[in-house]
Amino acid sequence: MRERIVAGNWKMNTTPQEGVKLACAVAEAIASTNWQTRASASSAESRRQTPSSADNVTVVICPPATHLAIIGEAVKSSSVELGAQNVHWADKGAYTSELSSAMLEAVGCKWVIIGHSERRSMFGETDETVNMRLRHIVKTDIRPIVCIGETLDKRQSEQTFAVLEQQLKVGLDGVELVGREGVVIAYEPVWAIGTGLNATPEQAQEAHRFIRGLLSKMYGKDIADNNVIQYGGSMNEKNANELMACQDVDGGLIGGASLRVDKFLPIIKAAYSQ
Numbered sequence: 001m002r003e004r005i006v007a008g009n010w011k012m013n014t015t016p017q018e019g020v021k022l023a024c025a026v027a028e029a030i031a032s033t034n035w036q037t038r039a040s041a042s043s044a045e046s047r048r049q050t051p052s053s054a055d056n057v058t059v060v061i062c063p064p065a066t067h068l069a070i071i072g073e074a075v076k077s078s079s080v081e082l083g084a085q086n087v088h089w090a091d092k093g094a095y096t097s098e099l100s101s102a103m104l105e106a107v108g109c110k111w112v113i114i115g116h117s118e119r120r121s122m123f124g125e126t127d128e129t130v131n132m133r134l135r136h137i138v139k140t141d142i143r144p145i146v147c148i149g150e151t152l153d154k155r156q157s158e159q160t161f162a163v164l165e166q167q168l169k170v171g172l173d174g175v176e177l178v179g180r181e182g183v184v185i186a187y188e189p190v191w192a193i194g195t196g197l198n199a200t201p202e203q204a205q206e207a208h209r210f211i212r213g214l215l216s217k218m219y220g221k222d223i224a225d226n227n228v229i230q231y232g233g234s235m236n237e238k239n240a241n242e243l244m245a246c247q248d249v250d251g252g253l254i255g256g257a258s259l260r261v262d263k264f265l266p267i268i269k270a271a272y273s274q
């Protein structure tokens with residue numbers, strides 16, 4: 001069965017102190033359940049092994065960059081894995097304000113979000129720069145979560161599939177490592193992000209099935225069948241179950257609801273319940 005990955009994208013929220021408190025609260029809340037986690041099984045080798053159902057959920061938190069080191073330390077012996085919200089494609093150099101994969105690895109990051117729609121709409125991210133980041137990160141031990149999704153405009157003019165195809169084809173161009181040990185795709189319809197208006201399970205499933213079909217054409221059915229495709233966009237404690245019950249939805253990328261333990265935990269529970 002496919003992995004399910006629930007990742008919290010904290011965006012530009014919390015101070016470092018608040019972040020440590022939140023991260024520890026998430027880790028403690030999970031530890032106090034009887035759910036099993038894949039805590040020590042995040043190597044590519046262990047991901048290739050056939051998992052059982054209960055140990056097949058990974059929980060990731062992606063705090064702001066200023067918090068990564070301190071939160072990495074705080075959660076290092078827990079089942080919660082650490083992720084960053086962006087990474088540069090160069091190893092090092094004169095790139096003011098950017099972060100390299102080596103810096104992220106040094107503070108314990110196992111994940112990184114690439115190509116979030118907020119980066120695309122506000123900070124000039126393009127499918128080409130997504131591809132550059134991705135080509136770099138697949139050579140490291142950090143696993144990417146690549147965000148794709150259409151705007152309301154594009155959905156209303158029936159261009160959703162065309163947008164997804166373009167983002168996926170250009171974004172993944174030349175990237176070999178997909179499937180169980182590689183690139184996670186997050187389908188995040190832009191109109192659903194932070195609006196409280198999530199995609200319906202039917203809309204999500206339709207897009208996810210389309211994405212899996214494209215991956216199948218690009219990489220073959222076996223790889224596509226094993227590739228995690230998360231849903232993101234106003235996922236919350238009320239809709240997580242029905243969204244994750246969709247055949248091709250393998251977890252979630254959560255914004256607002258990941259900032260509160262009482263909202264994030266039921267979403268994690270939904271991933272365990274599938």
Ligand code: 13P
Pocket residue numbers: 009116188192193194195196232233234235253254255256257
């Ligand atoms: P919300 O869950 O706040 O809609 O944000 C989703 C998102 O952008 C996650 O990356």
